[in-house]
Amino acid sequence: MNDIGYFSLLLAFMAAAYGGVTSVVGARARNPQMIASGAHGVLATFGLLTLSSIVLIYHLYTGNFQVEYVASYTSSTLPEFYRVTAMWAGQKGSLLLWVWTLALFALVVHLTNRDRNQTLIPYVHAVMMSVVLFFIALLIFMADPFELLPFVPAEGRGLNPVLQMPLMIIHPPILYQGYVGTVVPFAFAIAALITGELGDTWIRTIRRWTLYAWFFLGFGLMLGGRWAYVELGWGGYWAWDPVENAALMPWLTITAFLHSVMIQEKKGMLKIWNFILIILTFGLVYFGTFLTRSGVVSSVHSFTTSGIGPMFLGFVIVSMVLSFGLLISRRNALKARSELDSFVSRESSFLLNNLALVGVCFAILWGTIFPVLSEAVSGEKITVSAPYFNQINVPLGIFLLFLTGAGPLFAWRKTSVQSLKRHFTIPIACFLATAAILLAFGIRHxxxxxxxxxxxxxxxxxxxxxxxxxxxxxxxxxESWPAAFYRLVMSYKRRYGGYVVHIAIVLLFVGFTGKAFDREENFAVREGESFQIKNYTLDFDSLTETNMGEYVSYAGMLRLSVDGEPVVMMAPEKRLYPIQDQVTSEVSIWSTVNEDLYVVLAELNETLDVATFKVYINPLVNWVWIGTALLMLGTIILFLPDRFGRKSGTRERPA
Structure with missing residues (x-):
């Protein structure tokens, strides 16, 4: 069985090489049979990688500890479901999942473009198969998931305890959808540059693919934040961790592209810039993968140090040199059809939006790689922490928030003074009224x-x-107001779906801003004692010790009262995992719309009669998760087919 998995990888390598080369040769020779044969290579690659993935999942499920990967990430006491999801818990399995997803996307691109984009598709196949080849080569030569141990261990090392939760079952695959999804727009961009098909065809083709990658990158980031919030026990959801930053940077550049591409569609401008954004997004995805998998940065999210990091760095350098070289060679064919007519226009607001997003991305990139550069140059690693990122990105974020509201109020080409008065009076009044109310209530931050x-x-x-x-x-x-509202959104999904996303961004900012009012205190108490923070009183009833088989649980039973009224029993835990020799914290959270009471069992003394609880008050944090849900709704609206929910004869106008 193990040999089937490994030889499937070898055959997939040959099929991907055949599919990529034959597609290009067929396109150059204008030979439809060769192009079709290259597409068959793409199909074969997906089938073989599927077989290889099934074999690894079988080993994980059955607990074949002679397979090194299985012994490293599962154990006999691990629940069966977590054994399967251990496929993406480590370096080797996650690479296999990544390349399988990429092969699946190549298959979908082929099936959805059988009757269109015939000039571009052979080169799209070639680009995607080139990336597939790179990953399969890593699996074969440097990270073989089917590597056998010289003996059969009696027990595996088990799955990292902090990964044993439902969010981590879905978080990596969802984030990979975003990472891998960026390859499709990149492949179409490179195909357009190679063929000289530099009009709007490639942009229209990749619109939903770009939205797909953008959504899953963002959703994956928020799921990771939620996991950190409920699992790591430090009271927060974002720490400007290098691996968090690595996922945020391509999301920022792809967000910039989604805005700037509207200028190209409407005015024929920013053609070169849009190619640059797509290429940068692709490069940042794999540069972030280099950071995650090389061990050059310290992170709770990163994989162990391995030799594949330099391979990713080399891949990024080669792909960026080739891509930008190709773009430079086509620069004369990408001249804009028109110029910016006025600074007070929608085009200008989108351009400022792009500059701010790229500015945030560059600031994050510099702060992320500076410790690596400082260590390489001086031998001393200089840490860049949250204050640096906040100092730069908070004002830029507020400026981006302004553009989120102001951009749609400007007209294309030029906005008249009368239009400015008509559209900006109410929003500015809302701004001033809110500021006055906050200041009146004593808020001075x-x-x-x-x-x-x-x-x-x-x-x-x-x-x-x-x-x-x-x-x-x-x-x-x-129509009634509800009917008019619904049909308005369904008739102009791109415009009003985008507005729903913008409202979601507002809710996220409300949650982010609540961080300015966080409160944290420590309490060391004995059983029967109580402590108070704000209007919350917690009575320490008892400490329970329970052997759960895979771990030993120590839970502090706290009776919560709010304004003197008993509400609920809270039970923050410490868990000791003997196999991994690891201690984790399980937090207890009492949530309301206004704030979270977040309690951590921080420390126990040796005699287990004194417990130290760390308590956080996190105002408005739940608006982050509410905003994420609304972001999903807005993206679903953007994905709906054009005819869905529209009366016949109604045409959608561009935003």
Whole structure:
């Protein structure tokens, strides 16, 4: 069985090479039979990688400890479901999942383009198969998931305890959807540059693929934040960790592309810039993978140090040199059809949006790689921590929030003074009223006041857009307000789905801003004693010790009262995992819309009669998760087919 998995990888390598080379040769020779044969190589690659993945999953499920990967990430006491999901717990299995997903996307691209984009598709296949070849080569020569041990261990080392939770079952595959999804827009961009098909065809083709990658990168980031919040026990969800940053950077550049591409569609501008953004997004994905898998940065999310890190760095350098070289060679054919007419226009707001997003990305990139560069140059690693990132990115983030609301209010080409007054009066009034109320209540945190007030500005701006659109429908179609609102969104999904996403961003910023008012305290208590923070009283009833087989649990039973009224029993835990020789914390959280009471069993003394609890008050944190849910809804609207929910004869106008 093990040999089947390994030889499937070897055959997949040959099939991918055949598919890529034959597709290019067929396209150059204008030979449809060769192009079709190359596509068959793509199909064969997917089938062989599927077989290889099934073999590894079988080994994990059955607990074949002679396979080194199985022995490293599973044990006989590990629940069966976690044995299967251990496929993406380590370096080798996650690489196999990555390349299988990439082969699946190549298959979907082939099936959805059988009757269109015939000039581009052979080169798209070639680019995607080149990336597949790189990953399969890593699996064969440097990270063989089917490597056998010279003996059969009596027991495996088990899965890292912090990965044994439902969020970590879905978080890596979802994030990989975003990472791998960026290859498709990149492949179409390179194909367009190679063939000289530099119009809007490739942009229209990749629109949903780009949205797909953007959504799953963002959703994966938020799931990772939720995992850190409930599992790691430090009271937060974002720490500017190098691996978090590695996933955020391509999300920022792909967000910039989704905005700038509208200028190309509408005005024929920023053609070179859009190619640059797609190429940078691809490069940042694999540069981030280099950081994650090389061991050059310290992170709770990173894999162990291995030899594949330099391979990823080399892959990034080669792909960037070739891609930008190709772009430079086509620069004369990518001249804009028009120029910027006025600074006070929608084009200008989108351009400022792009500059701010790329500025944030560069600041994060510099802060992430600076410790590595400082160690390489001086031999001393200089740590760049949260204050650096916050100092630069908080003001840029508030500026981006302003553009989120202001951008749709500007007209294309030029906005008149009358239009500015008509569209900006209500949003500015919302901003000023919110700022005045916050100051009246004694809030003096400058960035918090600016952020909350800007959130009100954006809500006012977007709310005005929804109101005017629904009012226009009511006047022409005699619809009720709910019907007018629904049909407005369904008739112009790209525009109003985007507005829903913008409202989600506002809710995220509300949650982010709550971080300015966090509170943290430690309490060392004995059984029967109580402690208080804010309007919460916690009575320490008892400490329980329970042997759960795979781990030993120590739970502090706390009776929570709010304003003197008993509410719930909280039970933060310490868990000792003997096989891994590891201790983890299981937090207990009491959530409301306004704030979380977040309790950690931080420490136990040797006689187990004194427990130290770390308690956090996290205001508004749940708006981060509410905003994430609304972000999903907005993206679903953007993905809906154009005809869905629209009356016949209605055409969607561009945003």
């Amino acid at each position: 400058v960035y918090a006041v600016l952020s909350f007030s800007m959130c009100a500005f954006v809500v006012g701006a977007i709310g005005l857009e929804f109101y005017r659109g629904a009012r226009a429908r009511r006047s022409t179609n005699e």
